[in-house]
Amino acid sequence: MKAVIVMLKEGEFEERKAEIKRLANTGGYEVIKTFTQNAGPRGKYLIGRGKVDEIKNFINENNIELVIFENYLTSRQVLSLEEEFGVPVMDKFDLILNIFEKHAASKEAKLQIELARLKRKLPYIKMSVGRRVREDHPGFGSSGEYIVHSTLRSLHRRIKKIEDELEKFDARLESQGKRRKKKGKTVSLVGYTNVGKTTLLNRLTGVDKKAEDELFTTLKSKTASLNSKIFITDTIGFIRNIPHELIYAFRATLKEIKTADLILLVLDASDSESEFRRKLKVCEDTLIKIGADSIPVIHVLNKIDISDGEKEGLLNDYVKISAKYGVGLDRLKERIIEELA
């Protein structure tokens, strides 16, 4: 699908630009062009009127089928932009959800995604159904209102049903966690998406979970044992500016991090220094957000096989490894056992 990206020229511009492109590619879209606009205009279209026209022309001349905004949009903005462009408009939130959907294998992951999508789309559906009913049935009055309300009612019912199911799943996960706690200690692998968490889990425990050079390969957490007393859990990766609704939808998965005895915060040593710092900050902020900031942390510097070795100065204490080539893993295991002793 041919797409264009639109973004406001704000902080972390180059990194955000590279990241949204990667996300778009992971989502299966072909990015033809990126439009940027100096930050400033907000309101109806997020971007200025002139930019809207420029993009509109480009869409028509190049058969673009989709517009992706790097910035988050309100439902009203999505509707206004779709009206102008005549093609679907999505923002980073929708894009991440699409990727999640593509990668979701388990029932829980699917339900979590559906919940996030429904909650997100509610105001959009309300506005667009309302608009359509008024257009299709002018003078329909209260019957039109009825259609809108019954649509919304059935959506709310579905939301409630998913929340109930997820609660059961929550409880199951919790009792599994408790059983594990009785048997030994738990370690959580956390880090930015694509840093190599699953590759490390595979290496440390001998399991064979899917690890790929794509964002958000892992959605469902997986636990495997390091030895008879230590369990390691791999989970969903972090990303900058993750909407809180998405964190909320994945709360069951993220809750596992909160109950860990130790966190391995995995970092990518091959990132540029500024990107390294930012991702570290995103991880630390996310840990605070989910209430896991008082758990002891070991910083794990991964991908040293392709790094320039300059990131070490940025951390006081760390273990250097290459999960892919099995370098430094014995030292890491020793550190884990020491920390948990």
Ligand SMILES: Nc1nc2c(ncn2[C@@H]2O[C@H](COP(=O)(O)OP(=O)(O)OP(=O)(O)O)[C@@H](O)[C@H]2O)c(=O)[nH]1
């Ligand atoms: N060069 C190099 N590549 C690595 C290393 N560890 C992991 N990778 C690669 O990095 C990519 C991502 O690895 P994953 O293990 O899937 O990363 P993840 O953190 O689980 O990613 P998500 O689940 O998608 O958030 C894969 O292509 C791995 O082969 C390493 O030590 N060196």
Ligand SMILES: [Mg+2]
């Ligand atoms: Mg993974």
